[in-house]
Amino acid sequence: MLKPEQEARQQIDELLRQAGWAVQVKATLNLGAARGVALCEASLKTGEADYLLFVDRKAVGIIEAKKVGTTLTGVEEQSSKYRHGVPADLPAARLPLPFVYESTGIETRFTNYLEPAASSRQVFAFHRPETLAAWLEQAPEGVPEQENETLRARLRRLPPLARTGLRDCQYEAITNLERSFADNRPRALIQMATGSGKTYTAVASVYRLLKFGGARRVLFLVDRANLGRQALNEFLQYVTPDSKRRFGELYNVQLLTHNTIDRAANVCITTIQRLYSILSGEPELESEQEERSLFDREEELLKERPKQVRYNPAVPIETFDVIFVDECHRSIYHVWRAVLEYFDAFIVGLTATPNKQTFGFFHRNLVMEYGHERAVADGVNVDYGIFRLRTDISERGSRIEPLSVVGLRDRRTRAVRWEQLEDELVYYPEQLDREVVSLDQIRTIIRAYRDSYRQLFPERTKVPKTLIFAKDDSHADTIVEIARQEFMPEILREGCSANDYVRKITYRTTGARPEDLITAFRNRLTPRIVVTVDMIATGTDIKPLEVLIFMRPVRSRGFYEQMLGRGSRTIDETEFQRVMGEEVGKTRFVVIDAVGVSERVMIDSGPLERKPGLSLEQLLQDIALGKWRNDPDLLRSLAGRLGRLARRATPEQQAAVMAASGGLDLRALARRIVEALDPDVQLERAMAETGQSLLTPEAPEVQAVRLRLLQEAAAPFDQPELRQALLRLQGPREQVLDEVSQDRVIEAGWQATTVGDDQEVLARLRRFIEECAHEQPILRRLWLGEAGEPWREADLKRLTEALAAPPWQLSLPRLVQAYARLEPGRVPGQFGSMETDLIALLRYTIERERTGEAVLVPYRTLVEHRFAAWLAEEEERRGAPFTREQRRWLEAMRDAIATSLSIELTDFEMAPFHQLGGLGRAISLFGADLPAILRSLNERLAS
Numbered sequence: 001m002l003k004p005e006q007e008a009r010q011q012i013d014e015l016l017r018q019a020g021w022a023v024q025v026k027a028t029l030n031l032g033a034a035r036g037v038a039l040c041e042a043s044l045k046t047g048e049a050d051y052l053l054f055v056d057r058k059a060v061g062i063i064e065a066k067k068v069g070t071t072l073t074g075v076e077e078q079s080s081k082y083r084h085g086v087p088a089d090l091p092a093a094r095l096p097l098p099f100v101y102e103s104t105g106i107e108t109r110f111t112n113y114l115e116p117a118a119s120s121r122q123v124f125a126f127h128r129p130e131t132l133a134a135w136l137e138q139a140p141e142g143v144p145e146q147e148n149e150t151l152r153a154r155l156r157r158l159p160p161l162a163r164t165g166l167r168d169c170q171y172e173a174i175t176n177l178e179r180s181f182a183d184n185r186p187r188a189l190i191q192m193a194t195g196s197g198k199t200y201t202a203v204a205s206v207y208r209l210l211k212f213g214g215a216r217r218v219l220f221l222v223d224r225a226n227l228g229r230q231a232l233n234e235f236l237q238y239v240t241p242d243s244k245r246r247f248g249e250l251y252n253v254q255l256l257t258h259n260t261i262d263r264a265a266n267v268c269i270t271t272i273q274r275l276y277s278i279l280s281g282e283p284e285l286e287s288e289q290e291e292r293s294l295f296d297r298e299e300e301l302l303k304e305r306p307k308q309v310r311y312n313p314a315v316p317i318e319t320f321d322v323i324f325v326d327e328c329h330r331s332i333y334h335v336w337r338a339v340l341e342y343f344d345a346f347i348v349g350l351t352a353t354p355n356k357q358t359f360g361f362f363h364r365n366l367v368m369e370y371g372h373e374r375a376v377a378d379g380v381n382v383d384y385g386i387f388r389l390r391t392d393i394s395e396r397g398s399r400i401e402p403l404s405v406v407g408l409r410d411r412r413t414r415a416v417r418w419e420q421l422e423d424e425l426v427y428y429p430e431q432l433d434r435e436v437v438s439l440d441q442i443r444t445i446i447r448a449y450r451d452s453y454r455q456l457f458p459e460r461t462k463v464p465k466t467l468i469f470a471k472d473d474s475h476a477d478t479i480v481e482i483a484r485q486e487f488m489p490e491i492l493r494e495g496c497s498a499n500d501y502v503r504k505i506t507y508r509t510t511g512a513r514p515e516d517l518i519t520a521f522r523n524r525l526t527p528r529i530v531v532t533v534d535m536i537a538t539g540t541d542i543k544p545l546e547v548l549i550f551m552r553p554v555r556s557r558g559f560y561e562q563m564l565g566r567g568s569r570t571i572d573e574t575e576f577q578r579v580m581g582e583e584v585g586k587t588r589f590v591v592i593d594a595v596g597v598s599e600r601v602m603i604d605s606g607p608l609e610r611k612p613g614l615s616l617e618q619l620l621q622d623i624a625l626g627k628w629r630n631d632p633d634l635l636r637s638l639a640g641r642l643g644r645l646a647r648r649a650t651p652e653q654q655a656a657v658m659a660a661s662g663g664l665d666l667r668a669l670a671r672r673i674v675e676a677l678d679p680d681v682q683l684e685r686a687m688a689e690t691g692q693s694l695l696t697p698e699a700p701e702v703q704a705v706r707l708r709l710l711q712e713a714a715a716p717f718d719q720p721e722l723r724q725a726l727l728r729l730q731g732p733r734e735q736v737l738d739e740v741s742q743d744r745v746i747e748a749g750w751q752a753t754t755v756g757d758d759q760e761v762l763a764r765l766r767r768f769i770e771e772c773a774h775e776q777p778i779l780r781r782l783w784l785g786e787a788g789e790p791w792r793e794a795d796l797k798r799l800t801e802a803l804a805a806p807p808w809q810l811s812l813p814r815l816v817q818a819y820a821r822l823e824p825g826r827v828p829g830q831f832g833s834m835e836t837d838l839i840a841l842l843r844y845t846i847e848r849e850r851t852g853e854a855v856l857v858p859y860r861t862l863v864e865h866r867f868a869a870w871l872a873e874e875e876e877r878r879g880a881p882f883t884r885e886q887r888r889w890l891e892a893m894r895d896a897i898a899t900s901l902s903i904e905l906t907d908f909e910m911a912p913f914h915q916l917g918g919l920g921r922a923i924s925l926f927g928a929d930l931p932a933i934l935r936s937l938n939e940r941l942a943s
Contacts, residue, residue, distance in 0.1 A: 004067035011105025018313045019126045031057045036129025046085030055129045059092040061099030072102040072109045114139040115152040124342045125311045131318045154214035155181040164241045169370045170201045176367040187347045189362035193375035194352040194565025202324050203238045215321040220269045222326050225290045228269045259284050272336045279309045309338045322346045353561040381568040382588050386751040389594045391743045393441040397428040398741040407737030433475045436736045444743040445594045446486045459584040464546035466529045471552040476531045480504045503527040543571035544579045549592040599817040620723045635673050642670035645729045655912025660722040663888040676709035758818035768808050790938035791901045812838045831858050863898040866941045886925050897941045
């Protein structure tokens with residue numbers, strides 16, 4: 001068995017060979033066998049070096065090998081002795097030796113003593129012999145480090161930057177970046193508002209790096225292929241400030257459309273997906289894999305494990321000197337991190353929307369901070385306002401009466417058949433455009449925009465350039481059809497084709513290249529209204545654009561701000577007049593928020609999902625087969641998916657799951673898994689059961705408890721009925737087309753966005769509580785402390801309508817938004833998703849006013865806590881626990897109170913109770929106690 005040091009040397013030998021070195025021992029030494037030779041166990045004056053490196057028969061450096069796990073900065077003193085210990089009669093390119101590596105085969109550090117203020121840095125592998133030879137040529141003997149031609153030396157003496165052709169913010173960004181280069185900071189982050197010219201800034205910087213900085217090749221990474229084509233145009237069209245020649249005339253620029261890097265290229269433009277494919281040795285990458293924005297793959301990417309890379313001899317670590325990462329999704333610093341860190345290169349990030357992970361990756365070296373406010377003040381961007389548009393169905397969903405005729409559209413073929421409903425169909429806002437398409441909801445939003453655009457833009461004589469964000473391709477199709485119908489008067493008045501006036505531009509658009517359609521949208525009067533999913537969401541430059549309509553939710557703040565950036569570009573007044581034929585130029589843009597995207601608290605968080613490649617059906621099958629015993633990530637992934645299913649499950653669907661699982665709902669099933677996987681829970685249970693307080697996680701007692709907890713968590717999924725119920729929750733193969741429900745606008749107006757506005761909103765809420773408490777049953781109890789009848793759903797509806805009426809004009813989403821911005825961290829992530837959360841928010845407001853201390857808890861959580869206490873008391877009073885079926889009924893009653901504030905006998909003939917057996921079964925289970933149980937639950941849980 002090999003010792004750890006021997007294992008490390010085996011790995012180092014292989015890395016050296018892959019990088020073009022011949023690894024030799026003294027007995028078979030042949031310095032002519034290759035340009036680079038690594039001699040093992042070389043004798044020096046100061047000891048025996050693990051490897052002595054020769055290039056062109058001369059010693060140039062050493063490698064000190066250590067076993068895996070050794071911290072390498074502590075080895076630098078030993079390495080330094082070896083570089084000074086070369087015998088006088090041994091040919092050497094320079095003394096002391098200029099190149100030093102410390103390596104375990106897993107981790108490697110490198111110091112180039114030809115560079116100014118030489119500092120070791122981590123590298124993925126070893127440099128090729130010809131690279132070390134080139135560096136020696138750049139640093140002739142006798143020339144001080146500060147004056148040689150190495151990259152880091154030249155970066156310290158770049159000529160002054162001319163302001164010609166640069167905005168002030170661009171000049172500041174390049175100046176600060178070059179100062180960072182001069183300080184040998186390996187990573188730097190430039191934050192510049194969307195529309196302020198980040199790409200132009202990068203091109204100007206790359207030109208100086210190539211001409212003055214000694215860079216041989218620069219990598220320019222983009223979010224998707226379409227933006228790569230835009231970047232290529234920026235590079236080719238850039239006019240240099242000194243020679244007045246185009247960049248493309250002076251340097252070779254390659255847009256990678258195949259998996260081969262042109263060695264003659266000075267600039268390579270590509271996506272991280274293709275770069276990973278190249279490093280992986282794949283012959284090609286399918287083009288569609290880099291057409292979709294990483295921003296739109298948010299949830300999918302956060303489920304992926306970080307990519308791993310191996311050394312590729314065809315792409316040495318020194319292939320690029322500098323890497324620019326242009327507005328790429330944050331997954332590039334997580335999932336794709338190893339791809340960036342493969343190269344021995346400076347890394348520069350360009351973004352308008354950094355987050356904590358971005359700052360962390362760039363070592364918090366923010367060299368430029370230029371936000372939207374500064375950009376507007378400088379005239380670089382235009383400002384915007386948010387016009388909030390609420391409709392009844394968008395906010396509350398709808399109810400379709402029995403015997404109504406609805407369409408059923410096959411998701412795959414889009415074939416539609418019509419059926420008469422036997423039972424009523426209730427759907428909620430989160431089901432819109434996924435399971436149910438409410439045609440009048442879409443029509444109401446589009447019509448409201450058509451009727452208000454002249455008020456929003458009184459200076460316009462025609463419909464402004466408008467971009468609508470849809471949920472998916474099918475949703476986009478429906479919007480296009482309805483928009484063409486609703487804007488037909490404008491289309492006829494302007495004398496153009498409806499097909500040209502309203503266009504869909506997505507990756508599924510055929511018959512014309514999406515780039516050509518985008519160019520037409522940018523430079524011609526039509527298309528006027530474009531519907532997209534994600535293709536124009538980030539990066540794409542449409543300067544005449546004045547209206548963004550959000551008809552899809554967005555969870556990522558970075559993605560949302562990227563989408564806003566589509567409207568922030570300024571445009572020369574003459575150019576705007578040429579495109580739009582309007583006398584007044586673009587001075588602002590308007591966001592029409594039809595889904596509440598501007599009011600939601602957006603966060604970045606890590607996923608539970610660990611098996612994104614497995615379908616839910618396969619995941620459940622694997623767990624039923626017991627594969628989780630060897631792969632607990634199967635259970636962890638299932639917990640994440642159950643959580644997602646719970647967010648969109650209807651009460652009827654939850655009831656079906658509970659019936660199949662023995663009384664556990666989706667969240668309870670997920671919670672059991674998460675707790676079973678928690679090492680702290682395992683340890684606490686083991687200590688409690690054994691009475692031992694000094695157990696470790698590896699102890700047999702703890703492992704036994706761990707196995708039992710996991711078995712208990714996995715046990716419900718043995719039942720085929722539960723697995724089938726979960727699969728049905730994924731969504732039907734058919735979408736319901738609702739032509740019956742009639743929608744209406746319930747609010748249309750400008751949204752307050754400042755801190756002062758938020759404070760005024762909460763002050764208005766406090767006045768409402770004080771002035772209207774006597775009129776509202778809910779407030780009479782919360783504010784005045786009066787007893788009364790249990791609350792009813794009608795009481796909540798009355799309260800909500802009173803809040804929305806003048807002079808108050810308040811809504812739950814607006815109040816949640818105000819609290820979220822004024823008190824960051826206090827508002828739970830899903831708070832406000834249920835109408836009953838208004839009661840929780842009012843209670844929080846009142847308690848804060850009275851005591852100064854309060855915790856904002858979702859109403860459902862409050863009801864669950866009260867129910868747990870009630871259940872314990874009731875079982876103690878009865879002297880016996882409720883049966884499993886009784887518990888299932890009681891939990892369904894609890895959930896009904898959480899959503900509707902009360903439970904009545906008549907509710908038992910509706911979902912989800914009729915699926916549990918209806919009123920007859922409830923009487924059979926609880927007998928004469930049923931009315932008292934309902935009265936007790938209503939009194940204890942709702943108030």
